[in-house]
Amino acid sequence: MTRRRRRVLLAVSLALAGLVGGYAAVRAATTFEVVVGLGDHVVPGRLAPIRLTFTGLPGDAARLRVLQDVGNAWRGETTMSFEVPLVLSDAGDCEEVFPLYDVAFPLRIELLSANGRVLAQKEVELRSKKEDEPFPVVVGAFSTPFADQSVLLSPAELPRDWSAYAAAESVWIGRTRDGLDADRWDALARWVLSGGTLVVFTGGDFFLLDAPRLRDLLPIANPILTEREDGTRALTGDLRGDATVLLSKEGVPWLVAARYGGGSVLFVSTDAFSLDREEFAEIRGHVPPARALSLVEATSDLLDRQPIDHPDAWVAVLLVGLAIIALLSLVARCEWRPSRGLALLGVFGLLALSSCLYMYANPSRVVSDMYQTNTRVSVYGSLGVSVSCSALFSSSRRPAEAEVRLDSAPFELLPRSFESGSYNLSYNEGTARIELAPGERRLLAAQETAPARLQARLNGDEEVRLTSRLPQRIPDALLLIDGEAFLLPAIEPREATVYLGSPLPSGMIHLGAEGGPLERLLAAGARTLPLDRGAWLVAGEVTEMKRAGDGVRTKVRDVSLYVVEVVRD
């Protein structure tokens, strides 16, 4: 080899080494910090927020994958995989909400490029973050330390997604320097709408917190700051319709509670530093724990009651009978002649054609491989939330794959043992993929943010103004006023004024068919939402369809219920 060639070879080698080294250096610089749960506290079996803060985020970073192993050697093991687009907030961090099943295994978080290449990954240990029960979340500063199990967060650490508060028993807002931003107030309002409990300390700190959404949440209207005889400043105002004064000081309301959707807001008229330990304890005694709206039981029950399709047994009996009669009359009882052979061909050809026509005329008589019941309860106030659940049953004779469309990462209810089948779940951009063994049943639950597309305003006692921005007509509707039910006509997708007739007989609240899916879903919603108090519009629809794909025929039943808090003039 000549000297010149050697030099060229050396130069090329050095250049390649430089490129590889540079690439490795860039990759090595991509790191991220992870905070799992509310202030690093999680409750297994609930949704939990995951916040990532990146250093040296490469330009091709596009997706985030969270992998979770569940189970053990005795129970069996399964893997849950969730993949979502990487969406950065204005602050440059990324916040997502995922179900958390188990703390035995670490959580694996991967940053992916658009083509699925792993750019950076991290494992997060969960054991030290585990809480057995939901806990109070305390935001800002307080004069007195809270109970041991409470978790202290700064306003910037509060999640911006309402479903991230699933592990919170209640959220307490104390003194904050800059208040909360609009996204976080909206998230808290949605959480309360779905059944959460919010305690807000105001007094002199009110104007630090003041925001349109807070005013919407508070049980008082037209707030005014007043100074009491002892020098403490208190916020007063006009009590809203269903607000209840729980505690008073010197005749001035001090703790006021009101319902907001399915949850409660407790308003403390003084700031977080004007109370002593006993007074805090007194307040705690009045704070109800958050109640999560769960449709799992109702959906499982509705799946059990979902009608199945199959051909009529009597048609099969008739077919068999005709075939036997034809065979006996044409062959067994007569002398054989060629014409008999032709008749036999004709009769059995005709029977085959009849079978074919029966199938053509009755497509609903064809059996399905899978049955799926989807339920959704959308709760609307000035904001909206939606809780959904999908229950699937495979009647197929072979393992069948199912796809379920869900707007957020679903929580799968797992059995005690995974031996009967694969419980792996893969969620990618709004579609959850699961595999069901023959005869297996699966349940997926999800919580989503939804714009309030249906609104109702009660004008006096006789008419209600309905505004529907839903794309479809809702056939069944009721207006509930303090437990009294008024039947409404179908809600069209426009504005309409409906005059209320006579209420239905006492205790009769039928939505749709009596004992039907809507009524059962309404009963499930009523366990969390106080539908017997205040004014509510409840409306719903049931749709059924058959879907075929990948050799699997699925009969899908969608049951949707809209629960709207009615505004009274």
Place this chain on the structure above:
Amino acid sequence: MTRSYVLIDRESWRPSFNLVFFCGVALVLSIPGAHVVRDLTSTSFLSRLPTFFYAYVLFMGLLGLGLGATSAERGERGARMLFWLALRVLLGQLLCLPYLVFSRALFPGREGAFVLIFLFATLVSLLCGVLSWLVEQPLRWRSSTGFVAKYVFFLGYNAIPLAGIPLFSPLGAVRFLLEGVTPLQALLAFAVPAALLAVLSPLAVRLGGGARV
């Protein structure tokens, strides 16, 4: 004088009747008795199994055994025997055609599997027919032992492979074909009856003295 070369008649209708009757019963039993999903989870053991297709392939085999014996009794032999046997097997298939069409409602979207099962059942029925003719034909080994032996063979052929290689049993093969198989598995499923038929048919023609068609 024996009446030969008739597709089906008063003397030979019983195997066909068995096919129509028992496949019909299996078809009715295959229809789920449940009305709602809850019932499906607890009952309908039969509706989970491809009962109709099990009965179909089993009774097509038995039809073949019956037809082979009838052919032997009537003195049919050689290539002519094979020709009429094939026609009678096809007539058996025609008798099952209304059921096959109806069963599409129980197994939707698997028309390809239906065609494969139809061909497979024809092959098994032909094999059983030729085997039965060889056992029953009067010049050779006609005896009660032979009669028992052919049914024992049929039972063994259906049952024994289920314990180890289910694909080699007609019942197992039908399940595989219905639930989806690779081309290699389909080939293996057809290989056993096709190979046996390829060996036995020339033997039957030779034993029959190469009669005219």
